[in-house]
Amino acid sequence: MLRACDSEEKMMALRIAESVLSRDGALTELAKFRHWLAELEKTAHMDVDVLPLDDLAGWTSSPITGNISHDSGKFFTVEGLDVRMPDGVVPNWSQPIISQPEVGVLGILVKEFDGVLHCLMQAKVEPGNHNGPQLSPTVQATRSNYTQVHRGRAVPYLEYFRGPSRYRVIADVRQSEQGSWFNRKRNRNIIVETDEDVPLLDGFCWLTLGQVHRLLAVDDLVNMDSRTVLSCFPFAGTGLLRAFASHRGGFHGSLIRSYSEDERSLHSMDDVRSWITEVRAGVDVRTRVIALNELRFWRRTEERISHESGLFFDVIGVGVRAGGREVAEWNQPMIAPVGTGLVALLVATVNEVLHVLVHARVEPGYVDVVELAPTVQCTPENYAWLPDTARPRFLDDVQRLRPDQVLFDTTLSEEGGRFYHARNRYLIAEVDIGPEFEAPDFRWMTLRQFVELLRHSYYLNVQARSLVACLHSLSATQTAP
Amino acid sequence: MLRACDSEEKMMALRIAESVLSRDGALTELAKFRHWLAELEKTAHMDVDVLPLDDLAGWTSSPITGNISHDSGKFFTVEGLDVRMPDGVVPNWSQPIISQPEVGVLGILVKEFDGVLHCLMQAKVEPGNHNGPQLSPTVQATRSNYTQVHRGRAVPYLEYFRGPSRYRVIADVRQSEQGSWFNRKRNRNIIVETDEDVPLLDGFCWLTLGQVHRLLAVDDLVNMDSRTVLSCFPFAGTGLLRAFASHRGGFHGSLIRSYSEDERSLHSMDDVRSWITEVRAGVDVRTRVIALNELRFWRRTEERISHESGLFFDVIGVGVRAGGREVAEWNQPMIAPVGTGLVALLVATVNEVLHVLVHARVEPGYVDVVELAPTVQCTPENYAWLPDTARPRFLDDVQRLRPDQVLFDTTLSEEGGRFYHARNRYLIAEVDIGPEFEAPDFRWMTLRQFVELLRHSYYLNVQARSLVACLHSLSATQTAP
Numbered sequence: 001m002l003r004a005c006d007s008e009e010k011m012m013a014l015r016i017a018e019s020v021l022s023r024d025g026a027l028t029e030l031a032k033f034r035h036w037l038a039e040l041e042k043t044a045h046m047d048v049d050v051l052p053l054d055d056l057a058g059w060t061s062s063p064i065t066g067n068i069s070h071d072s073g074k075f076f077t078v079e080g081l082d083v084r085m086p087d088g089v090v091p092n093w094s095q096p097i098i099s100q101p102e103v104g105v106l107g108i109l110v111k112e113f114d115g116v117l118h119c120l121m122q123a124k125v126e127p128g129n130h131n132g133p134q135l136s137p138t139v140q141a142t143r144s145n146y147t148q149v150h151r152g153r154a155v156p157y158l159e160y161f162r163g164p165s166r167y168r169v170i171a172d173v174r175q176s177e178q179g180s181w182f183n184r185k186r187n188r189n190i191i192v193e194t195d196e197d198v199p200l201l202d203g204f205c206w207l208t209l210g211q212v213h214r215l216l217a218v219d220d221l222v223n224m225d226s227r228t229v230l231s232c233f234p235f236a237g238t239g240l241l242r243a244f245a246s247h248r249g250g251f252h253g254s255l256i257r258s259y260s261e262d263e264r265s266l267h268s269m270d271d272v273r274s275w276i277t278e279v280r281a282g283v284d285v286r287t288r289v290i291a292l293n294e295l296r297f298w299r300r301t302e303e304r305i306s307h308e309s310g311l312f313f314d315v316i317g318v319g320v321r322a323g324g325r326e327v328a329e330w331n332q333p334m335i336a337p338v339g340t341g342l343v344a345l346l347v348a349t350v351n352e353v354l355h356v357l358v359h360a361r362v363e364p365g366y367v368d369v370v371e372l373a374p375t376v377q378c379t380p381e382n383y384a385w386l387p388d389t390a391r392p393r394f395l396d397d398v399q400r401l402r403p404d405q406v407l408f409d410t411t412l413s414e415e416g417g418r419f420y421h422a423r424n425r426y427l428i429a430e431v432d433i434g435p436e437f438e439a440p441d442f443r444w445m446t447l448r449q450f451v452e453l454l455r456h457s458y459y460l461n462v463q464a465r466s467l468v469a470c471l472h473s474l475s476a477t478q479t480a481p
Numbered sequence: 482m483l484r485a486c487d488s489e490e491k492m493m494a495l496r497i498a499e500s501v502l503s504r505d506g507a508l509t510e511l512a513k514f515r516h517w518l519a520e521l522e523k524t525a526h527m528d529v530d531v532l533p534l535d536d537l538a539g540w541t542s543s544p545i546t547g548n549i550s551h552d553s554g555k556f557f558t559v560e561g562l563d564v565r566m567p568d569g570v571v572p573n574w575s576q577p578i579i580s581q582p583e584v585g586v587l588g589i590l591v592k593e594f595d596g597v598l599h600c601l602m603q604a605k606v607e608p609g610n611h612n613g614p615q616l617s618p619t620v621q622a623t624r625s626n627y628t629q630v631h632r633g634r635a636v637p638y639l640e641y642f643r644g645p646s647r648y649r650v651i652a653d654v655r656q657s658e659q660g661s662w663f664n665r666k667r668n669r670n671i672i673v674e675t676d677e678d679v680p681l682l683d684g685f686c687w688l689t690l691g692q693v694h695r696l697l698a699v700d701d702l703v704n705m706d707s708r709t710v711l712s713c714f715p716f717a718g719t720g721l722l723r724a725f726a727s728h729r730g731g732f733h734g735s736l737i738r739s740y741s742e743d744e745r746s747l748h749s750m751d752d753v754r755s756w757i758t759e760v761r762a763g764v765d766v767r768t769r770v771i772a773l774n775e776l777r778f779w780r781r782t783e784e785r786i787s788h789e790s791g792l793f794f795d796v797i798g799v800g801v802r803a804g805g806r807e808v809a810e811w812n813q814p815m816i817a818p819v820g821t822g823l824v825a826l827l828v829a830t831v832n833e834v835l836h837v838l839v840h841a842r843v844e845p846g847y848v849d850v851v852e853l854a855p856t857v858q859c860t861p862e863n864y865a866w867l868p869d870t871a872r873p874r875f876l877d878d879v880q881r882l883r884p885d886q887v888l889f890d891t892t893l894s895e896e897g898g899r900f901y902h903a904r905n906r907y908l909i910a911e912v913d914i915g916p917e918f919e920a921p922d923f924r925w926m927t928l929r930q931f932v933e934l935l936r937h938s939y940y941l942n943v944q945a946r947s948l949v950a951c952l953h954s955l956s957a958t959q960t961a962p
Contacts, residue, residue: 169755172758270653
């Protein structure tokens with residue numbers, strides 16, 4: 001009955017490092033992958049038309065509340081949220097929000113080929129994508145999906161993630177998604193390893209972590225669901241440093257040590273947790289679900305719901321005709337944000353270990369008040385409508401970065417099933433640590449501390465998780481894909 | 482800038498063990514303590530009369546919703562909750578519930594005297610206590626308390642827990658309370674060490690952990706707020722085994738090893754977390770706040786709100802006249818449960834390490850669906866009204882225990898500020914592990930695993946945390962206080 005979990009953990013970290021170092025795969029060379037993706041782009045077409053909200057087949061606006069819901073009662077509902085934050089810059093506002101109480105599954109299936117871990121990835125077109133197919137996890141399914149409310153085909157590979165105890169679970173944790181657009185949304189992020197034979201279906205391919213990491217540097221290719229699951233890979237343990245022996249110097253050494261060093265962190269884990277408790281206990285946020293037609297400063301037409309300023313986001317309708325999806329044709333509401341966002345993480349080497357500057361951020365849809373966010377996360381143009389005091393801390397620093405400080409700079413898409421052309425510029429940049437970066441709602445943490453918190457729900461927000469995946473992708477030397 | 486957090490943690494575990502082994506204190510001998518408490522009982526009197534709900538000064542029932550709230554808008558509100566759990570034994574019910582969105586502070590101040598850690602405890606009378614004063618943490622305050630909505634005196638010692646970074650933080654985490662009676666209640670549990678001179682006010686005393694542990698064996702003495710904070714003391718690390726060298730054999734050895742052993746646990750921590758994710762992702766619970774006058778099967782009179790069966794709990798009113806409280810006289814609603822509850826934890830030694838049998842339990846007021854509860858937690862008489870299938874798993878096993886299996890058996894009170902004469906029999910009993918204890922919603926865990934989860938919010942429910950404090954109290958040989 002004895003287990004040897006410590007050495008198991010170390011072994012897994014080494015196997016992950018091995019896969020990260022496999023910058024191209026024997027199974028699917030990146031050159032072939034690009035060709036395969038281009039072919040898919042031709043066949044897996046999806047036509048998306050913006051439709052008036054009032055004309056969506058299968059969706060009804062309640063005559064009493066204005067709330068928009070599917071006639072089956074499943075999927076999601078667009079309703080209103082009233083937010084009160086007495087101490088906030090904007091102490092009270094209301095907004096449309098998506099309510100989707102079901103816990104969905106985002107799963108990556110992993111298998112060893114020729115001694116190297118590969119991830120089963122899917123090229124998937126979604127109505128909100130501004131381009132063609134993007135790289136998705138093996139499974140990306142709401143409960144309505146997999147209980148087949150819309151009478152579509154069964155979700156392929158889902159069986160690996162239901163009753164995962166038959167397989168080796170590498171990570172398994174529920175995480176939040178955009179707290180500005182979703183009310184208490186939770187998805188299960190799960191990574192499972194199998195050694196069974198896995199049939200390879202159309203639209204799927206096996207890639208090493210090193211390959212996925214190279215693809216992360218391509219604009220709008222690795223989708224949000226992939227990124228959040230990728231962030232959960234346990235990059236931990238001193239074993240990593242050994243595996244990455246050739247990367248001991250400079251930035252790479254600092255990054256790799258950051259996955260394992262406890263004693264060189266600026267703040268102990270107890271202090272980090274106490275800080276989170278302090279911030280969460282201190283913020284007074286009260287949210288109340290209200291009817292969509294009770295919103296103030298939002299205007300609804302037959303076509304869409306928009307803020308009077310024209311900023312933030314619109315709620316729009318789309319009609320979709322797809323090949324290669326569970327259902328060939330459907331309508332749905334979507335959130336269409338205004339502008340491209342900026343999501344930036346400042347990093348600095350302290351005590352030879354990389355630290356990241358984390359922001360304890362309030363979003364009204366979070367399950368628990370505050371989550372840890374990147375240093376800056378905003379859509380700069382939205383601040384036109386808000387008081388100057390609302391301007392995000394450190395935005396100026398990010399906008400003043402020199403090119404040689406930038407380590408990662410890619411524009412990536414958010415969830416294409418709910419958000420229409422929602423894109424953020426993801427940026428990682430190195431700074432010299434200094435007192436100008438001290439602020440009560442910000443803390444410097446090592447990656448080990450960050451990743452440790454990722455094992456539990458609701459600590460890191462979805463943008464921070466994306467950036468953790470991007471940071472992982474820098475752990476081996478980057479070469480253009 | 483280098484820290485040595487590992488050795489700091491070990492040192493703290495040793496100092497905690499030292500305090501646990503101090504079964505009587507030089508500062509306040511237990512004999513003196515008993516005398517002091519008896520004296521207090523005479524002076525710190527509190528007269529509590531049950532009053533009609535409709536006659537509570539300062540409280541109003543909304544003519545539209547029936548919800549009962551304080552005229553200041555602060556403290557708490559009694560409202561209704563509609564609960565839907567399609568797969569549950571009772572798929573739909575509604576009930577009164579207390580809404581108290583403020584995060585309160587439960588804090589214990591710790592200081593070393595003669596090389597031994599002592600806790601600053603308070604003898605406090607509360608309106609719900611069925612007896613006299615009970616032992617409370619140093620501070621037990623809602624935000625309304627400490628912002629002095631009811632114009633009472635300032636909360637003594639509160640300054641140690643606001644901006645705790647000036648002191649040494651031993652534990653600091655927000656935790657839930659009764660999810661059957663509170664909607665999303667959260668309190669900050671915090672333990673802070675100081676080496677400053679601390680003036681000793683009337684009604685307070687310094688006790689070692691060993692003394693508090695002995696007092697835990699006394700019926701209705703150590704109150705709920707103390708128990709939940711006590712559970713957060715970091716009993717961890719192999720150093721403990723050294724400190725408790727005289728307890729290496731039998732049950733004590735098994736208990737002490739359970740705080741430190743990773744490799745001898747039945748399930749790895751990854752598996753435990755994956756199981757929690759699985760249960761939380763699989764349970765479909767939807768709650769909706771409704772008006773108190775929308776409840777089904779509940780009857781409201783001028784006097785009280787009761788379930789038609791006479792079971793579960795009543796909402797009653799009380800009038801309080803107190804000496805030695807922040808305010809001398811007030812009225813308030815309270816929840817008065819029917820019957821005495823049973824809260825039992827089965828434990829077993831596996832691989833020479835104590836494991837506890839944990840239940841993943843749904844309560845409608847939890848922030849996140851499910852929390853880890855003791856093996857059995859119920860009021861047996863409530864099941865008269867419910868279908869046989871609702872009978873709690875393992876209740877029969879607990880009711881059939883032989884006296885020699887019982888390690889802890891004390892009746893303790895729940896929060897006396899909101900609950901009227903709410904008492905549970907807390908039981909810890911040893912069994913032989915066997916297949917009869919396997920069930921999907923139950924898992925055997927070591928104390929180290931349990932305590933590790935306690936560092937984060939919402940894993941262990943308040944009853945489980947009470948029993949963790951009770952288990953801590955068994956780590957040194959028990960002698961009658």
